[in-house]
Amino acid sequence: VLNQSGEPKDTLRNIQDTGEFVANLITKPLVDSMNAASYAYDADVDEWTRACCTPLESHSVKPARIKESMVQMECKLFETIVHGGGPSAAVYVIGEVLKVHVDAGLVDESGRVGSAFRPVARLGGSDYLDLDSGKVFELGRPKAPSETSG
Numbered sequence: 001v002l003n004q005s006g007e008p009k010d011t012l013r014n015i016q017d018t019g020e021f022v023a024n025l026i027t028k029p030l031v032d033s034m035n036a037a038s039y040a041y042d043a044d045v046d047e048w049t050r051a052c053c054t055p056l057e058s059h060s061v062k063p064a065r066i067k068e069s070m071v072q073m074e075c076k077l078f079e080t081i082v083h084g085g086g087p088s089a090a091v092y093v094i095g096e097v098l099k100v101h102v103d104a105g106l107v108d109e110s111g112r113v114g115s116a117f118r119p120v121a122r123l124g125g126s127d128y129l130d131l132d133s134g135k136v137f138e139l140g141r142p143k144a145p146s147e148t149s150g
Contacts, residue, residue: 006023008091010043012080015093020061023095024069030118031128031139033068038122039142062099070103072118 015021026034026081029150030053037051048055049062057063058074065072075095083090108114126138 009040011045011094012091014063014081015077017149018062020063020094021075021077021095022061022063022065023070023073023075023097024066026071026120027070027118028120028130028132030068032065033141034120034122036142058099065101070106071113071119072101073097074099074101 011021033051033053037047037053040046041047041049041050048066054067056067056072058065058072060074061076065074073095075097077093078096079094081092081094083092102113106113107119118130121131122128123129123136126141127136128139129136
């Protein structure tokens with residue numbers, strides 16, 4: 001969330017500037033896109049295009065949702081807490097969830113989110129956690145995009 005200079009990266013800066021954000025929960029099929037979007041692109045680069053994700057208009061906040069995400073939470077910033085200092089500081093963004101979108105394919109006959117939902121969490125660095133299996137896996141950090149990748 002902070003760059004090597006200890007300054008906020010685009011996502012955190014946008015949340016602080018607008019007071020709004022969308023938390024898109026990521027499943028195994030989207031993990032490569034999430035990883036691609038984590039590269040420290042310049043502020044003028046469209047990360048959505050680089051990550052092959054489709055922006056979808058939100059209902060309660062200005063930031064767009066990720067269409068390919070099976071669960072999206074539109075949030076209003078409540079508080080930001082910084083723990084530590086410099087680039088290794090931990091930044092906790094706490095939001096009030098205003099609206100939740102759940103893909104209809106995830107909901108079973110009883111109205112509950114069924115086994116089709118297999119979320120993945122980023123732990124930091126190259127480590128991710130498959131919450132379905134409980135196993136940690138590594139995914140190499142994205143390299144600088146080539147000049148021909150658009």
